[in-house]
Amino acid sequence: MFRRARADREFREAQRAGQAMLATPTEWPLPETPGPLAEAAPAAPETAVVPDFLPPDFRAPSRQDFSGFMMRWDSPLVIDGEVRECPECGAYRNWIVFNMRDDTIWLRCRAGHETKETGLDTAWYNRNSGPVDHFHPTLEDGLRHLGH
Numbered sequence: 629m630f631r632r633a634r635a636d637r638e639f640r641e642a643q644r645a646g647q648a649m650l651a652t653p654t655e656w657p658l659p660e661t662p663g664p665l666a667e668a669a670p671a672a673p674e675t676a677v678v679p680d681f682l683p684p685d686f687r688a689p690s691r692q693d694f695s696g697f698m699m700r701w702d703s704p705l706v707i708d709g710e711v712r713e714c715p716e717c718g719a720y721r722n723w724i725v726f727n728m729r730d731d732t733i734w735l736r737c738r739a740g741h742e743t744k745e746t747g748l749d750t751a752w753y754n755r756n757s758g759p760v761d762h763f764h765p766t767l768e769d770g771l772r773h774l775g776h
C-alpha cells in the first residue's frame with residue numbers, strides 16, 4: 629500500500645518534470661542565457677537514485693531536450709597537467725562545469741565569471757559526472773541548487 633502510493637507520487641513528479649522540460653524552449657547557446665538545464669550530481673554512487681519502475685521514456689530524456697548539463701566541481705581542475713584558474717579573478721576551485729548542447733564546456737567560478745574550456749569535452753563530462761538527478765527550468769535555479 630505504502631510502496632504503491634510512493635511509486636505513484638514519484639511517477640507523477642517525473643511526469644511533471646518531463647512536461648516542464650518539453651514545454652520550455654531549449655535554444656540556449658551560452659551559459660549566461662537563461663534556459664532549462666539538467667544537473668548531474670558529482671559521481672557519487674550513494675546519491676544515485678534510479679527508480680526502476682518508470683518507463684524508459686522518463687528515465688532517459690534525450691540530450692537534445694536540454695540546453696545543457698551542469699555539475700559542481702569543488703576541487704582544483706587539472707587539464708593537461710595545469711590547474712585551471714579563472715582568468716578574471718584567479719579562482720582555481722569551486723567551479724560549476726557546464727556541458728552545453730553544442731558540446732562546449734564552460735567553467736563558472738564562484739564569482740560568476742564564465743570561461744569556455746576547450747581542453748575538456750562532452751566525453752570528459754560524461755566520464756566525470758554522475759547520473760542526472762535534477763532538472764532546472766532556469767540557469768539561476770540550477771546555480772542556486774548547486775550553491776552558487
Ligand SMILES: [Zn+2]
Binds near residue numbers: 718
Ligand atoms: Zn572568477
